[in-house]
Amino acid sequence: MNFKIALIRGDGIGPEVVEEAVGVLETVGARFGHSYEWIDVLMGGCAYDAKGTPYPEGTKEACQRADAVLLGAVGGPKWDNLPPALRPEKALLAIRSDLGLYANLRPAALRPALKAACPLRSDIADKGFDLMLLRELTGGIYFGERKRYQTEDRGEEASDLMKYSEMEIERIGRRAFELARLRRKKVVSVDKANVLETSRLWRAVMHRLAAEYPDVAYSDMLVDNCAMQLVRDPSFFDVLVTENMFGDILSDEASMLTGSIGLLPSASIGDRTPGLYEPIHGSAPDIAGQDKANPVAAILSAAMMFRYSFRLAGEAAAIEKAVDLALSSGCRTADMAGSGAPLGTREMGKIIRGNI
Ligand SMILES: NC(=O)C1=CN([C@@H]2O[C@H](COP(=O)(O)OP(=O)(O)OC[C@H]3O[C@@H](n4cnc5c(N)ncnc54)[C@H](O)[C@@H]3O)[C@@H](O)[C@H]2O)C=CC1
Numbered sequence: 001m002n003f004k005i006a007l008i009r010g011d012g013i014g015p016e017v018v019e020e021a022v023g024v025l026e027t028v029g030a031r032f033g034h035s036y037e038w039i040d041v042l043m044g045g046c047a048y049d050a051k052g053t054p055y056p057e058g059t060k061e062a063c064q065r066a067d068a069v070l071l072g073a074v075g076g077p078k079w080d081n082l083p084p085a086l087r088p089e090k091a092l093l094a095i096r097s098d099l100g101l102y103a104n105l106r107p108a109a110l111r112p113a114l115k116a117a118c119p120l121r122s123d124i125a126d127k128g129f130d131l132m133l134l135r136e137l138t139g140g141i142y143f144g145e146r147k148r149y150q151t152e153d154r155g156e157e158a159s160d161l162m163k164y165s166e167m168e169i170e171r172i173g174r175r176a177f178e179l180a181r182l183r184r185k186k187v188v189s190v191d192k193a194n195v196l197e198t199s200r201l202w203r204a205v206m207h208r209l210a211a212e213y214p215d216v217a218y219s220d221m222l223v224d225n226c227a228m229q230l231v232r233d234p235s236f237f238d239v240l241v242t243e244n245m246f247g248d249i250l251s252d253e254a255s256m257l258t259g260s261i262g263l264l265p266s267a268s269i270g271d272r273t274p275g276l277y278e279p280i281h282g283s284a285p286d287i288a289g290q291d292k293a294n295p296v297a298a299i300l301s302a303a304m305m306f307r308y309s310f311r312l313a314g315e316a317a318a319i320e321k322a323v324d325l326a327l328s329s330g331c332r333t334a335d336m337a338g339s340g341a342p343l344g345t346r347e348m349g350k351i352i353r354g355n356i
């Protein structure tokens with residue numbers, strides 16, 4: 001088959017890890033008989049530098065015309081003092097929203113070769129874990145109205161509006177139950193319903209849906225407790241569904257239980273639009289341009305592209321197996337604990353390609 005893939009390389013380590021993921025896609029293509037049309041799309045700080053805007057005209061349309069989008073990461077200190085509308089992160093939120101990518105799948109599993117790198121108690125690490133964090137991606141506080149203004153007696157004030165509709169909650173909720181049916185049939189919905197009205201609506205909608213899926217075990221959990229339960233024993237979780245900001249934070253937390261944030265991929269999915277695949281990490285300006293970034297998260301994002309956009313589970317499994325083989329033979333980038341000299345980004349990518 002021939003696939004049209006839009007590449008948003010982005011900023012910082014984005015181009016370095018996308019390059020390795022593209023190499024892996026090419027290798028899988030050669031082995032399984034697929035070819036690609038690559039479409040380089042400008043977005044983020046690099047787009048601001050080249051065009052004066054982080055989200056140039058034509059970026060959205062180029063992604064819409066593709067079968068799938070692969071993204072590295074955007075942002076960095078160079079662009080931190082720009083006005084909010086010109087910041088790279090604004091473009092990231094815009095593309096997610098414009099493509100209708102409301103469901104962000106962030107799998108966090110302890111890969112067998114990395115048990116020793118897991119910071120949990122050894123009896124907990126021995127059990128392993130495999131959870132799917134499903135993050136609502138196009139609503140909530142990241143998309144609410146922002147204000148900053150001067151008061152007469154309290155200095156400056158700022159506010160960010162957190163808003164959710166029943167429709168937004170229901171569609172991510174259904175995704176959670178449907179995903180759970182393909183896994184271990186357990187959903188934990190994470191909210192802050194003891195304080196937030198958005199969470200009370202979230203919980204009411206989830207309870208209504210839970211009645212429609214009696215074969216799936218359902219429970220609620222407050223987000224502060226969830227942050228603790230994740231580091232106590234992540235094997236408690238199967239599908240964990242939550243709103244945008246809670247999901248952003250909890251997934252970075254979960255990543256460290258797997259060994260490094262450089263390992264975790266994600267898939268952002270809508271109803272009838274191309275999926276967008278990206279590592280959960282950011283542009284890592286502290287290691288950018290040094291051949292130090294772990295390319296595994298980007299490479300596993302390519303595996304998710306095969307699984308969720310192209311419906312080719314064999315190709316996805318071939319990539320995952322190649323990653324596991326590299327890890328079990330002791331290959332480590334600097335972010336992962338291990339003995340011996342760490343491998344660079346390019347060397348790690350080369351070894352994974354060789355394993356396919
Ligand atoms: N999807 C995206 O484009 C995202 C962009 N960002 C942006 O990225 C910039 C940096 O954000 P930070 O808060 O520093 O988060 P970050 O995820 O970029 O980095 C946090 C820490 O993890 C390390 N790290 C991240 N990815 C790694 C990898 N693949 N291999 C090895 N080490 C890795 C970094 O070196 C750093 O020490 C900011 O401008 C932020 O807004 C942040 C998160 C997501």
Ligand SMILES: CC(C)CC(=O)C(=O)O
Binds near residue numbers: 093142248
């Ligand atoms: C702009 C941020 C919401 C990006 C981020 O941290 C993420 O999506 O994980």
Ligand SMILES: [Mg+2]
Binds near residue numbers: 248249252280
């Ligand atoms: Mg994040």
